Amino acid sequence: MRDVLFQYFEYHHKARTHLSLNEDCPQPRHIQPPSPGKIIAFPELGGLHHRYERRAA
Numbered sequence: 083m084r085d086v087l088f089q090y091f092e093y094h095h096k097a098r099t100h101l102s103l104n105e106d107c108p109q110p111r112h113i114q115p116p117s118p119g120k121i122i123a124f125p126e127l128g129g130l131h132h133r134y135e136r137r138a139a
Contacts, residue, residue: 093126097133 099105114136123132 089127093131097126097131 095108096111098107100107117136117138119136119138121134122137123134125131126133
């Protein structure tokens with residue numbers, strides 16, 4: 083049970099957007115400029131949520 087809570091807290095602070103933070107995370111993420119490249123999905127919380135990043139072609 084502790085592992086699940088730790089994974090959620092990590093997701094909540096590193097990946098989940100917050101409206102009160104101008105749609106950013108408590109630990110700010112790098113801004114990825116629009117560019118050609120494939121968008122890759124990274125599963126979070128066992129696939130319940132996903133984080134997306136653009137990778138160079």
